[in-house]
Amino acid sequence: MNDAAIHRRGLMLVLSSPSGAGKSTISKALLQAEPQLAMSVSATTRTPRPGEVDGKDYHFIALERMKGMIDQGEFLEHAKVFDNYYGTPRAPVEAALASGKDVLFDIDWQGTQQVAANARPDLVTVFVLPPSVEELERRLRGRAQDPEEVIQKRMSKAADEMSHWPEYDYVIVNRDLDVSIASVRSILHAERLKRVRQVGMADFVNKLRGA
Amino acid sequence: MNDAAIHRRGLMLVLSSPSGAGKSTISKALLQAEPQLAMSVSATTRTPRPGEVDGKDYHFIALERMKGMIDQGEFLEHAKVFDNYYGTPRAPVEAALASGKDVLFDIDWQGTQQVAANARPDLVTVFVLPPSVEELERRLRGRAQDPEEVIQKRMSKAADEMSHWPEYDYVIVNRDLDVSIASVRSILHAERLKRVRQVGMADFVNKLRGA
Numbered sequence: 028m029n030d031a032a033i034h035r036r037g038l039m040l041v042l043s044s045p046s047g048a049g050k051s052t053i054s055k056a057l058l059q060a061e062p063q064l065a066m067s068v069s070a071t072t073r074t075p076r077p078g079e080v081d082g083k084d085y086h087f088i089a090l091e092r093m094k095g096m097i098d099q100g101e102f103l104e105h106a107k108v109f110d111n112y113y114g115t116p117r118a119p120v121e122a123a124l125a126s127g128k129d130v131l132f133d134i135d136w137q138g139t140q141q142v143a144a145n146a147r148p149d150l151v152t153v154f155v156l157p158p159s160v161e162e163l164e165r166r167l168r169g170r171a172q173d174p175e176e177v178i179q180k181r182m183s184k185a186a187d188e189m190s191h192w193p194e195y196d197y198v199i200v201n202r203d204l205d206v207s208i209a210s211v212r213s214i215l216h217a218e219r220l221k222r223v224r225q226v227g228m229a230d231f232v233n234k235l236r237g238a
Numbered sequence: 239m240n241d242a243a244i245h246r247r248g249l250m251l252v253l254s255s256p257s258g259a260g261k262s263t264i265s266k267a268l269l270q271a272e273p274q275l276a277m278s279v280s281a282t283t284r285t286p287r288p289g290e291v292d293g294k295d296y297h298f299i300a301l302e303r304m305k306g307m308i309d310q311g312e313f314l315e316h317a318k319v320f321d322n323y324y325g326t327p328r329a330p331v332e333a334a335l336a337s338g339k340d341v342l343f344d345i346d347w348q349g350t351q352q353v354a355a356n357a358r359p360d361l362v363t364v365f366v367l368p369p370s371v372e373e374l375e376r377r378l379r380g381r382a383q384d385p386e387e388v389i390q391k392r393m394s395k396a397a398d399e400m401s402h403w404p405e406y407d408y409v410i411v412n413r414d415l416d417v418s419i420a421s422v423r424s425i426l427h428a429e430r431l432k433r434v435r436q437v438g439m440a441d442f443v444n445k446l447r448g449a
Contacts, residue, residue, distance in 0.1 A: 033411065154433075160446055186447040197431045198439060200244065210431055217428035220408045220421055222365075228409060235371055236397040 033227045037124035038218055039146060040064070041132045041139050041195075042211070044155035045185030047166035049201040053155065054133055056208045061215060064129045067120060070102075073111035086116065104134065104141035115142070124149055129215065136191035143194075151218045153211060154195035158202045244438045248335035249429055250357060251275070252343045252350050252406075253422070255366035256396030258377035260412045264366065265344055267419045272426065275340045278331060281313075284322035297327065315345065315352035326353070335360055340426065347402035354405075362429045364422060365406035369413040 044050040058066060070086040072093050081087050088096075093112045097105055105114030115132070123130050132142065143150055157163040167181045192198055197214055201207045222228070255261040269277060281297040283304050292298050299307075304323045308316055316325030326343065334341050343353065354361055368374040378392045403409055408425055412418045433439070 153431075156443065156446065160448070163446060182448070186449070189443055189447050192439070192443050193433065195433055197428070198433045198436055199431060200442075210427065213424045213427035214431060216421065216424035217408070220364075220410060220425060222404065222406055222409045225409055228403070231411075232367065232400050232403050235367065235374060236400050237371065237393070238397070 033225055033231050035127045035219060036149070036224050036226055037063075037126070037128045037130065038215075038224060039067075039120065039124070039130050039132060039142065039150045040211075040215060040218075041134060041142065041150065041152040042155060043135055043139055043152070043188070043191075043195065044201075045157070045163070045188040046181060047163050047185060048155045048157045049166075049204060049207065050133065050155050052204060053201070053207055053211060054131060056204075057211055057215075058131065060208070060212060061129070063127070064131055064215065065123065067115055067130045067132045069113055070096075070116050071111060071113045073113075103145050104138040106137060117145075120146075129219075136188060136194065139191075139194065148223065151197075151214065152195040153197045153199060153214060154192045155207070156189065156192065156198065156200045158200055244436055244442050246338045246430060247360070247435050247437055248274075248337070248339045248341065249426075249435060250278075250331065250335070250341050250343060250353065250361045251422075251426060251429075252345060252353065252361065252363040253366060254346055254350055254363070254399070254402075254406065255412075256368070256374070256399040257392060258374050258396060259366045259368040260377075260415060260418065261344065261366050263415060264412070264418055264422060265342060267415075268422055268426075269342065271419070271423060272340070274338070275342055275426065276334065278326055278341050278343045280324055281307075281327050282322060282324045284324075314356050315349040317348060328356075331357075340430075347399060347405065350402075350405065359434065362408075362425065363406040364408045364410060364425060365403045366418070367400065367403065367409065367411045369411055 042050050042054060058064060068082065068086060070088050070093065072088060072090045075081065075087050079085065090112070093114070096102060096116070097114065101117055102114035103117050103120060105112060120130050134142070139152055157166065163185060164182065167185065168178055199207050199210050218224070253261050253265060269275060279293065279297055281299050281304065283299060283301045286292065286298050290296065301323070304325070307313060307327070308325065312328055313325035314328050314331060316323060331341050345353070350363055368377065374396060375393065378396065379389055410418050410421050429435070
């Protein structure tokens with residue numbers, strides 16, 4: 028037996044942040060740079076929008092089926108937003124992890140808490156913060172010429188999301204996009220080297236020890 | 239208040255491995271690449287060898303002083319090897335951590351267990367393994383034309399050291415030196431981003447939240 032017998036169980040990488048902190052850009056760069064990492068595809072009961080592809084943007088499923096899957100515990104997390112359900116099916120994530128692939132999740136603190144309750148040892152959570160109030164406001168305003176009331180609602184939602192940073196393993200202040208991308212990649216690479224993720228290591232060491 | 243108010247508490251990075259796994263080479267490369275990282279300097283009661291510099295290679299101290307310091311709990315770890323004492327003084331490590339510097343330790347499993355008991359939250363432990371029995375034996379033999387008995391003793395000591403890999407946070411199989419160096423650097427960078435090491439983050443987030 029040589030070290031080829033060691034393989035790695037994949038991990039679930041959660042990125043959470045308030046809107047306007049740069050998370051989407053970081054996620055996109057991460058997926059391009061890391062071939063072993065794939066985005067988790069959520070299921071939803073809402074109607075596809077023009078251009079959305081089933082199985083890529085979302086798994087579009089019927090309401091009754093979604094409710095049945097929720098009852099059977101087939102989601103790692105789920106939420107009802109207005110009249111629509113959203114959730115992360117457990118089976119494809121489990122299959123990816125077992126084959127040594129990592130899965131990226133773009134979910135909020137509520138989704139993260141649910142996933143943590145269902146899959147803690149495989150989970151790595153990262154919270155991304157904007158560098159300053161001024162920068163956060165600039166990014167939230169910058170999107171369009173929205174009424175002040177809408178901007179204030181976004182700021183309030185961001186403040187709410189940010190109150191949950193102490194529940195995360197890692198915290199990144201996104202001052203510089205390239206540095207932040209490198210930081211998340213370091214976290215991913217380091218977490219892959221955790222003892223607990225390395226399957227077959229005990230047998231490998233026993234062989235080294237002549238045991 | 240901006241993000242300049244966030245500062246980082248340093249960490250203690252322990253590298254352990256059997257002799258012949260490449261740890262010394264990795265340590266040297268790491269110290270060159272990481273200006274925020276410094277090697278921990280041990281204290282010892284043994285006589286300096288020719289060329290050894292006090293305060294750089296070791297802090298050379300008298301037996302009675304060393305014993306007194308041990309009694310006062312002034313060492314993070316210590317051991318008696320034949321008639322000489324060796325140990326890691328706590329004060330300089332504490333000062334480095336408080337100023338945001340990281341400290342590298344080249345200690346065995348026994349030293350690691352002692353440090354873990356004394357300083358767990360600041361501690362990150364990495365175990366380095368050779369890629370195969372053949373390679374380990376080649377490296378242990380390669381050093382000199384030593385008698386077979388000496389080689390066997392080294393192999394036995396390596397086997398003993400390796401039995402402690404499950405006590406470490408991270409495990410690296412040193413197949414390729416450059417990859418292993420990059421791996422330890424990723425671990426260091428990721429651990430620096432751990433929420434628990436970021437002092438002042440709560441105040442920073444409160445400001446972002448307008449709280």
